[in-house]
Amino acid sequence: MAPKFKDGDVVFAFSGKWVSWVHTVVAYAAFLGALIVGVALHYHKIVENEHYGYPEEWFPSVSATIGDRYPERSVFMLFxxxxxxxxxxxxxxxYLLTARPNASLPKFVAAMGLFRTLTCGGWTYVTSTDDHDWHDIFMISYIVATLPWTLGCIALSPSNGKAAKYRKYLASSFFGTLVPLIYFFIQxxxxxxxxxYTTYAFFEWTLVLLDxxxxxxxALDFEAFELVVKDVKGSSKGNKMVADAVLEKEKDKQVNQVFGQAFSWTEAIDAVADxxxxxxxxxxxxxxxVLVWYFPLWHMGISGYEVMVMSTVSPLLLGxxxxxxxxxxxxxxCHFLSLAGLLAYQVKDPANRLFTxxxxxxxxxLSWAATWYSEAAQPGRLESKISAWAIGLIASSVVKFAWQTSNPIWPISHASNGGxxxxxxxxxVLAVLRSTRKSPAGGSDLAIQGRKEGSSLLAGLGLGGLFFGLHSLLSDSSTMILWNWEGYPVRGPISAPHGAWTIAAMGAGLILGLFNEDIARSWTFYGIGSVGAAMLTLYSNWTGYYGALILTVYLLAASVPLIxxxxxxxxxxxxxxxxxxxxxMVLFHVWVVAYAFVPGGPLVREHTDWVMITTMLLIGCGVFSSVSSTPAAQRKRFNAYLNSRKQRSYYLYILGVLQLLSVSIAYLRFPTYxxxxxxxxxxILTAGIWTxxxxxxxxxxxxxYRMRDVIKELELDVVGLxxxxxxxxxxxxxxxxxxxxEDLGMYVDYGPGPNKHTWGAALLSKFPIVNSTHHLLPSPAGELAPAIEATLDVYGEMIDVFVFHSGQEEDPEDRRLQSEYLSKLMGATPRPAILLSYLVTRPLEGNYNTYVSETSGxxxxxPSDWDRWCEYILYKGLKRTGYARVSRSTITDTxxxxxxxxxGEKESEIAEERNAMISEDQVPEGMRFPQMFRGEGVRGHQYHVFNEPRYFA
Structure with a gap:
């Protein structure tokens, strides 16, 4: 019989804990039931993956178990x-248990809970076979929403020590399991x-069980509820929660001042606009x-347009x-005028676009410098502007992470190339209207603050090092990853997914700078940042990248006190x-690689280490100026913005959204292989070379985009860039x-990284790259000559591919030494080989006879193509069937x-037989070059020089 209460009778009642128990039992039944049925009926099929089957792989993954096979899929869907x-x-x-007046967190957590429930249905009922894209979108959304749901539940836990303990243990185990999960998935x-994959499957099942x-x-908390709905213990009617008690005890601490306030959409929109x-x-x-680079690139030297680099010095006018x-x-x-750069894509003439x-x-x-200066009298607003600027950098990196290192609002973009x-x-326009509606401090508030708090000159030098470090290393999440790239097999981070790690470190650094400015400006932390810079400069693979992450945290943290x-x-x-x-510093870091084209260049040739040392010394000047501030002045400023820190929460929410986006992007961009x-x-292997x-x-x-189209239409399996x-x-x-x-579906070797001081050599391949080695060829006088030596698994046969860029014409000794080095390198391999190269020599003359020789094989x-100077394709141990030259249109100069x-076939060693040509109608259809490039071709690409491909017997 249902119990009675003074405010009415209850017709039917049961403990709220049974909601939790039913949810738990049925959810486990769905997964474990599918596992039992799948193992019983389709064991060998569900343990098989794209690389191995039983017995190498012997335990199925979650996705394979609940996937497309009947009846296990039906069992899972039913439960x-x-x-x-x-x-x-x-x-x-x-939500009913945790809701309280003027608190936005319970509403947010409840929204995340509903969102997770809906997206769970999405990836459950739309399998990857049904619609791969939507399955991934639902799955990623579910995983991303798990983080705020989990952390929110912990933060809102009622005063129940046992439940709070279990949540912490389970959440720690869940997120800790992600690390080995990702590791074995990459393996x-x-x-x-x-x-x-079997080991990965165990961790994947562990995640399900923990979730x-x-x-x-x-169930431990819902004992406080009785349905329909009676709160028999009053837990939702005012009992203090753990989080409330902590915040009351520590009400003077920053966490309460940031998050212990009612949510305001007005202030949130202000933060988004900033x-x-x-x-x-x-x-x-x-x-x-990029726009400045266009001109020396086409002039092959100083063009005069480089002076536009000085556009940044406008804050000098504020004197x-x-x-x-x-x-x-x-x-x-002023901010509106700065938006002219976003309209520059409408300016067709390159020079005028640069000027715009x-x-x-x-x-x-000028606008940002004046903004920071004008807000100096109001520390809370100043901190908001610094946060907006720093999170703007993180947002830029996230956008470039999503657009594969391009920015869709750059003036080199337009609608047809992803703009x-x-x-x-x-x-x-909307952001400027919103963020500038509050006028800055006026009158005496504009007086320069703290004249005796350190040197202005040293502070300026510190900003120079900071701006350069942020721009050169962190304006793209893959920059420092490529500093550490050493080729295949993969021994360090890769741009996707590990770019998300760089972005996470940026966010962590900014949070540290905001919540503990004393540490961020300290000499101890500066020393840690310097160690990270040294590790990045001196080491490769994971060791170098760990240094990069340390330096990332330091640069973002130091931004707050230095600015x-x-x-x-x-x-x-x-x-x-x-x-x-x-x-x-910008010119300095260009000079170290462009030394052959600029006055005084040889003095700093290949000295990225000098660039890094100078950057950290400049930042050290800023640290010296910052710590010179008197304790009394720092305390006065601290007290001044204690009451303004509520606004900080909105910037942290934006930062959290950006971090979740980066994780989602990393998942979507993970190579499929x-x-x-x-x-x-x-x-057939179709290989190409293109500068x-x-x-x-x-x-x-x-x-x-234009490069992608022509590479795809030429059906290139391997291409050297x-x-x-x-x-x-x-x-x-x-x-x-x-x-x-990613767009063409190819393996990629970036080649020698940006810290190796070359103009770059890269290899794209439809075939797995088993091993690759990067070479810097002898270059005593001119620019460095990069080379990639890669072994590909081509239809089960190991074939070596070399990608090489020779030195420039002005340095004949360099080119001679390079030809000897590469000739010996190619001759040393016993495997069939292809050279995709830029040699700077005429056919049958000079260094050509070193590259094509008995030494190299x-x-x-x-050999009859006499009209070459730069690009050459050489080979050995293979049957060459065709050769073509395709015009570039307006994409490059080559x-x-x-x-x-x-x-699987070899050709005659007799030159006359080997070089005998045949007509196209004697060539099987699958071995021919595409017809679309004949005649006038497409988009400015056509077979030229001989006006048609050449085929060999």
Whole structure:
């Protein structure tokens, strides 16, 4: 019989804990039931993956178990459908238990709980076979929402020590399991290690069990509820929760001041607008170098347009009082003028586009310097502007992570190559209108703060080092990963997914700087950052990357005290000198690789270590200035913004969203490694060589989309790319190979990294790259000559491919030494080999006879082709079947050369027989070159020189 209470009778009642128990039992039944049925009926099928089957792999993954096979899929779907009812009830009861007046966190956690429930249904009922994209979208959304749900439940746990303990243990185990899970997945997917997927499957099942167990803990809390619905213990009517008690005891601490406030949409939108303005600043600044680079690239030396690098020094004008007053009082106008850079894509002439962006950078640097200075009297607002600027950098990195290192609002982008320029401009206008509606401090508040708190000159130098470090290393999440890349087999991080690690370290650094500014400005932390810089510079693979992560945390953390200290001094001497020092560092880090083309270049040749040392010394100047602030002054500023720290929470929410986005992007971009060559049935390997001119076309547009199209249409299985290292400020910190590899479905070896001081050599391959070694060939006088030596698994046969860029024409001794080195390298391999190269020699003359010699054992793909100077394809131990030259259109200054090879056959060693040509109608269909490039071709690409491909018997 149902109990009675003074406020009415209860017709039916049961303890709320049974909601949790039903949810737990049915959820486990769904997964374990499918596992039992799957093992019983389809064991060998569900343990098999794309690389191995039984007995190498002997335990099925979750996805294989609950996937497409009947009846295990039906068993899973039946029980998971039954689970949905208790699941919705569980989320609702948790909200009722934790809700309290003026608290937004319970609402947010409940929303995440509902979102997880809906997305669980998504990936459950839409399998990867049904719709791979939507299955992944639902799965990623579910995983991403798990983090705020888990942390939110822990934060809101009622005063129940046993439940709180279990939640902490289960949550720690869940997130700890992700590390070995990812490790063994990479071992399986990248390294193809037998048995790795079985180990991965155990961790995957562990995650499922822990995920359900975490929600099962609510049974201990829901004992306080009796349904329908009676709160018999009053837990939801005012009993203090653990989080409430902690916050009351520590009400003067920063955590309560940040998160213990009611949510305000107005302030949240203000924060979003500020961050977007920061994103636009970094987008404009990072685009300037690319536009400047276009001109020396085409002039092959100093062009004069390099002076536009100095567009950043506009804050020097703030040293003139009338101008400073004018700018501070008209910040909205200044920010609006800086948006001209977002419209620069409408300017077709390259020079005028550069001038437009130069003006935009001039205005945005002036605007941000004046903004920081004008807010110096209000520490809370100053911190908000610094946070927005720093999170803007993180947002820029996340966007480039999503766009494979390109930025869709850059002026080298437009609609046909992935640009979102118009959308970016409209959002920027709205952001400026929103973020500048509050006028800065006026009158006496504009007086320079803390004149005696350290040197303005040293503060400016510190900013120069900071700006350069952030821009050169962190404006793209893959830059420092490529510093540590050493080729195959993979021995360190890869751009995706590990770019998310770099972004996570950026967020952690900013949080540290905001919550513990004393540590961020300390000499001890500076020393730790310097150690990270040294590790990044001196080591490769994981060791070097761990140093990169340390340096990342330091740079973002130091941004808060260094910019804050500079804002309280003369803006001309701090921000003006800061950007001047930044410009010096930009030129310095270009000179170390461009030494052959600039005056005084040989003095700093290959000295990235000098660049890093100078960067850290400059930052040290800023630290010295910052710590020189008197304790009394620091305490006064601290007290001044204690009451303003509520605004900080919105910036941290934005930061959290960006971190979740980066994790999602990493998942989506994880390499599939299921690539298929174009003519596998004919066992044809089609190889090409192309000098891509740093992915800028003749009209100053980013060219990766056009490159992708022609590579795909030419059906290239293997392609060597030269002049491909774009990971410097002057080239936008880009990596075209990421886009090409992912879009075309190819393995990629970036070649010698940006810290190896070359113009780049990269290899893309439809075939697995078993091993690769990077070489820097002898270059005593001129620029460094990079080479990749890679072994490919081509239809089961090991074949070596060499990608090589020779030194320039002005250094004949370099080219002679390089030809001897490469000739011996090619001659040393006993395997069939292909050379995809840029040799700078005429056929049958000079160094050509070193490359094509008894020492190398290599043959020219077409000795009768006399009209060559740069690009050559050589080979040995293979049957060459075809050769073609394809015009470049306006993409670069160099054509594409293509060769076809029949794997499993060898040709005659007699030159006359080997070089005998045949007509196309004698060649099987699958071994022919595409017809679409005949005649006028497509989009400016056509067979030229001989006007048709050549085929060999």
């Amino acid at each position: 998971i459908a039954i689970t949905s009812g208790p699941r919705f009830a569980l989320v609702g009861l948790w 399986h997917k990248v390294h193809r290690i037998a048995g790795a 359900v167990a975490f929600d099962a803990v609510t 961050v977007y303005n920061g994103f636009v600043f970094w987008s404009m600044l990072t685009s300037l170098g 003139i009082r009338p101008i400073r007053s004018l700018v501070v009082k008209n910040l909205r106008v 962006v130069g003006f935009a950078v001039w205005m945005t640097c 979102w320029n118009a959308t970016g401009f409209i959002l920027a 804050g200290s500079a804002a309280r001094k003369s803006p001309a001497r701090t921000f003006g000198i800061g950007f001047l020092a930044y410009n010096f 299921d690539y298929v060559p174009y003519h596998k049935d004919d066992k 891509i001119h740093f992915s800028l076309d003749n009209d100053m547009w980013s060219s990766e 030269l002049e491909s290292d774009l990971q410097r400020i002057i080239m936008g910190n880009r990596d075209t190979t990421q886009f090409l590899a 290599m043959h020219d793909i077409d 054509e594409i050369q293509v060769g076809k090879f029949k794997i």
